[in-house]
Amino acid sequence: MRVRHLRARLKGWGGVGAMAAACALAVVFALAVTCTGSVASQAGTQPAGHRTTKALTVDAARAADDCEAPEKQTLPPSRADGPAITAIKNRPGEKRKLVVGVDQNSYRWGYRDPNSGEYGRLEGFDIDLVHRIAEDILGDPDAVQFKAIPTDQRIPAIQDGRVDLVVRTMTINCSRLKDVAFSAPYFRTGQQVLAPKSSPVEGYDETLANRRICTAKGSTAYAKLEEDRESGDLPASTDISTTVPNQLDCLVRLQLGEVDAVVNDGALAASQAAQDPTVELKGEAFTTEYYGVAMKKDADDLVRRVNQILVDFRQDTATGWQASYTKWLSATMDDDPSASRPPAPEYLRRS
Amino acid sequence: MTHTPNAGAPPTLPAIPPQPSSPTPPGTSTAAPPPAPASPPAPPARRRTAFAEGVDRLRHAATTEPGRLRIIGAVLAALVVAFGAVTAWQMTDRAAAADAVLTSSQPLTSDAADIYRSLADANTAASSGFLAGGQESAATRDRYERDIATAASKLVNAAANAAPGSPSTATITKLNRLLPEYKGLVERARTYNRQGYPVGGAYLRYANEKMQQEMLPAAQDLYTMENERLRADYADATPYPWPAIALGLAALAALAWVQRRTYLRTNRVLNHGLVAATAASTVVLLWLTAGHALARSHLDDSYDHGVRSLAVLHDARIASLKARGNENLTLVARGAETVKVGDTTFDAYDHDFTRDIDTLAEGLAHARRLADDDTGAQPVTAAMGNMTEWKKRHAAAREQDENGNYQQALDMVIGAKGATGECFDAVDKNLATALEHEEAEFATAAGDGRDALTGLPTGAAVLAVLGATGAVLGIGRRLSEYR
Numbered sequence: 001m002r003v004r005h006l007r008a009r010l011k012g013w014g015g016v017g018a019m020a021a022a023c024a025l026a027v028v029f030a031l032a033v034t035c036t037g038s039v040a041s042q043a044g045t046q047p048a049g050h051r052t053t054k055a056l057t058v059d060a061a062r063a064a065d066d067c068e069a070p071e072k073q074t075l076p077p078s079r080a081d082g083p084a085i086t087a088i089k090n091r092p093g094e095k096r097k098l099v100v101g102v103d104q105n106s107y108r109w110g111y112r113d114p115n116s117g118e119y120g121r122l123e124g125f126d127i128d129l130v131h132r133i134a135e136d137i138l139g140d141p142d143a144v145q146f147k148a149i150p151t152d153q154r155i156p157a158i159q160d161g162r163v164d165l166v167v168r169t170m171t172i173n174c175s176r177l178k179d180v181a182f183s184a185p186y187f188r189t190g191q192q193v194l195a196p197k198s199s200p201v202e203g204y205d206e207t208l209a210n211r212r213i214c215t216a217k218g219s220t221a222y223a224k225l226e227e228d229r230e231s232g233d234l235p236a237s238t239d240i241s242t243t244v245p246n247q248l249d250c251l252v253r254l255q256l257g258e259v260d261a262v263v264n265d266g267a268l269a270a271s272q273a274a275q276d277p278t279v280e281l282k283g284e285a286f287t288t289e290y291y292g293v294a295m296k297k298d299a300d301d302l303v304r305r306v307n308q309i310l311v312d313f314r315q316d317t318a319t320g321w322q323a324s325y326t327k328w329l330s331a332t333m334d335d336d337p338s339a340s341r342p343p344a345p346e347y348l349r350r351s
Numbered sequence: 352m353t354h355t356p357n358a359g360a361p362p363t364l365p366a367i368p369p370q371p372s373s374p375t376p377p378g379t380s381t382a383a384p385p386p387a388p389a390s391p392p393a394p395p396a397r398r399r400t401a402f403a404e405g406v407d408r409l410r411h412a413a414t415t416e417p418g419r420l421r422i423i424g425a426v427l428a429a430l431v432v433a434f435g436a437v438t439a440w441q442m443t444d445r446a447a448a449a450d451a452v453l454t455s456s457q458p459l460t461s462d463a464a465d466i467y468r469s470l471a472d473a474n475t476a477a478s479s480g481f482l483a484g485g486q487e488s489a490a491t492r493d494r495y496e497r498d499i500a501t502a503a504s505k506l507v508n509a510a511a512n513a514a515p516g517s518p519s520t521a522t523i524t525k526l527n528r529l530l531p532e533y534k535g536l537v538e539r540a541r542t543y544n545r546q547g548y549p550v551g552g553a554y555l556r557y558a559n560e561k562m563q564q565e566m567l568p569a570a571q572d573l574y575t576m577e578n579e580r581l582r583a584d585y586a587d588a589t590p591y592p593w594p595a596i597a598l599g600l601a602a603l604a605a606l607a608w609v610q611r612r613t614y615l616r617t618n619r620v621l622n623h624g625l626v627a628a629t630a631a632s633t634v635v636l637l638w639l640t641a642g643h644a645l646a647r648s649h650l651d652d653s654y655d656h657g658v659r660s661l662a663v664l665h666d667a668r669i670a671s672l673k674a675r676g677n678e679n680l681t682l683v684a685r686g687a688e689t690v691k692v693g694d695t696t697f698d699a700y701d702h703d704f705t706r707d708i709d710t711l712a713e714g715l716a717h718a719r720r721l722a723d724d725d726t727g728a729q730p731v732t733a734a735m736g737n738m739t740e741w742k743k744r745h746a747a748a749r750e751q752d753e754n755g756n757y758q759q760a761l762d763m764v765i766g767a768k769g770a771t772g773e774c775f776d777a778v779d780k781n782l783a784t785a786l787e788h789e790e791a792e793f794a795t796a797a798g799d800g801r802d803a804l805t806g807l808p809t810g811a812a813v814l815a816v817l818g819a820t821g822a823v824l825g826i827g828r829r830l831s832e833y834r
Contacts, residue, residue, distance in 0.1 A: 145755025147686035
């Protein structure tokens with residue numbers, strides 16, 4: 001009787017006890033998980049975030065320190081063949097072509113005209129220059145294999161040897177000079193703001209506060225925005241988190257209302273504005289930049305050769321720089337090319 | 352949490368007197384019936400439960416033969432009715448599941464596969480259109496429009512068949528939201544393309560991204576969910592109805608025992624009522640076993656030769672679509688994306704193409720093995736031939752592209768004659784034929800399976816009632832001899 005009584009009691013309390021124990025375990029487990037989770041996430045994100053920003057500012061500072069006038073850091077022109085040019089010329093049969101990284105999305109710079117009839121054909125200012133280089137080195141303007149590369153793949157493509165040169169509205173700057181060699185400048189431009197005509201944005205100033213800006217990943221525009229936001233030249237509330245593989249993708253985001261403005265080289269911003277009459281360039285260019293042809297760091301003979309070609313390109317009024325400008329850019333940019341014409345080249349690179 | 356030990360329960364409810372029907376302390380009610388003489392000087396012995404009184408009455412009745420006969424008759428009738436009821440219930444469930452396999456879950460699985468296919472195909476058609484520039488052909492355009500229309504109508508069907516609030520409903524909602532978004536982007540791309548602006552290409556890339564990263568994974572989820580539902584329906588339709596079979600055997604055993612008992616006591620061999628009950632029960636049991644075995648074998652057949660072949664063919668068709676999409680994107684991206692495998696760098700899209708075409712080859716070989724007749728095997732064999740030709744032409748096109756002859760490569764991929772597009776179209780068409788054939792095979796087998804169960808639930812119920820009546824009448828006849 002007593003035993004049964006005790007058992008009945010235990011039976012009752014057993015359930016309660018088990019439930020209590022389960023609750024306690026669950027609470028302990030949940031606490032343990034959240035605690036370790038939050039500790040881990042703190043450990044993971046906080047210092048890492050700090051590290052990258054710090055590294056970037058240091059990088060920018062050093063780049064500014066140890067390099068002056070990056071557009072002059074190139075080798076004097078020469079027609080002599082060296083190992084790089086010989087290697088290109090010695091390619092067998094069908095492969096005897098210049099492999100060039102270009103863009104197929106930059107209107108009037110390097111793009112496909114869907115209505116040109118020959119639907120695989122690339123054309124534009126950059127493409128003219130590529131044909132000229134191919135003609136000079138290989139004797140055939142069409143001995144070119146074009147590779148379309150995204151903005152942030154330009155340097156890796158050169159370093160991995162996937163392309164011989166990059167002619168893709170590429171700005172010569174100090175940090176890039178550490179990884180690749182540049183020719184003398186062939187075009188002058190500067191960063192500019194592009195926004196809808198109806199937008200209150202007036203230029204690169206405080207009207208960009210609380211606005212979302214789109215830039216291409218790995219572009220000089222993004223580096224500049226990040227630097228200026230750090231230093232306070234750009235309002236801290238400006239959202240620059242939208243980056244895209246190609247500058248033209250920014251126009252898509254702008255039209256879809258996902259961003260409020262685009263920051264880009266003026267030359268490319270103008271080509272975007274030419275595709276959409278409801279957007280316009282806002283304010284003046286706030287930097288000065290030069291486009292150059294990028295090559296492998298040790299391809300000295302190729303750099304000299306391209307510089308020689310550029311000398312001819314600028315002087316040739318019939319089919320050279322001026323003709324290409326008139327053909328491709330005068331419609332979307334200024335009729336007067338003087339603002340875009342690069343200064344007389346200087347060749348200060350010694351090694 | 353508010354569980355209290357039952358020992359403390361009675362004192363907390365003093366207002367209600369112990370009533371006969373109310374649950375009494377478990378000790379008395381469960382312990383009382385079997386050990387009858389165990390009646391200790393327990394105070395609640397005066398107040399007895401209905402159950403205990405019933406047991407007493409029964410025990411009292413069991414002392415006389417008519418009483419025993421009454422009990423036997425009741426138990427027999429109950430057993431036979433229970434057998435009929437459980438059979439009807441279990442077979443109704445299985446028939447419903449078999450019907451669901453045939454008319455709902457398999458068609459929905461096919462629909463989900465079609466949604467995925469038409470979305471991927473629309474995207475491929477759109478990228479082909481982009482490659483062709485302003486000269487997008489009427490055929491490509493029609494194909495794209497047809498794909499979008501197919502996806503839209505199949506989505507409506509899927510939505511109508513999905514349970515509200517289920518994960519598939521959420522997925523369908525998502526796809527329904529994304530489809531017009533995608534279409535809007537493609538239309539903008541077309542407009543800009545016609546004006547000759549490269550921003551059209553940028554819109555197409557954005558549309559492609561939306562398709563690859565949001566829509567196709569959602570369609571894949573939907574397919575997986577519908578497939579799970581199909582499997583669950585099969586699992587509901589095919590297991591043996593053990594409880595019904597066990598009850599049937601028990602009923603037959605009881606009938607046999609009663610008839611032997613009657614024979615031993617009266618020397619009469621046949622009691623018409625009991626014989627009728629035995630016959631009815633035997634028929635139900637045989638019908639149940641044979642009908643279910645038949646249905647099961649048809650359903651297994653429809654799974655092995657229908658569903659499995661369909662799944663393999665669907666996968667192969669999707670692999671060929673992906674391969675075609677990547678073949679196009681290789682030319683759209685024009686070397687923009689690369690992957691490193693070991694020390695070699697490959698074009699990312701061409702690398703994916705190789706992977707997809709290998710999946711296609713595997714799928715076709717598998718489908719060939721599963722095909723159980725010539726009509727099913729023939730289109731698969733033809734598709735294998737198309738695929739071999741495709742690989743050959745693709746290699747030639749790649750070589751042109753690697754040599755910098757982009758225009759030639761383009762012609763060899765989207766051109767009119769001798770292009771890889773022809774091979775892809777042929778593979779797709781042959782796989783469609785094979786799918787149609789397997790779909791028909793599935794419908795026949797699953798339909799036979801469902802039909803094998805037709806009338807079984809009703810028949811079992813009616814026969815059980817007849818059997819029970821027979822048992823009662825048979826016992827009643829014996830009983831009347833005592834009056």
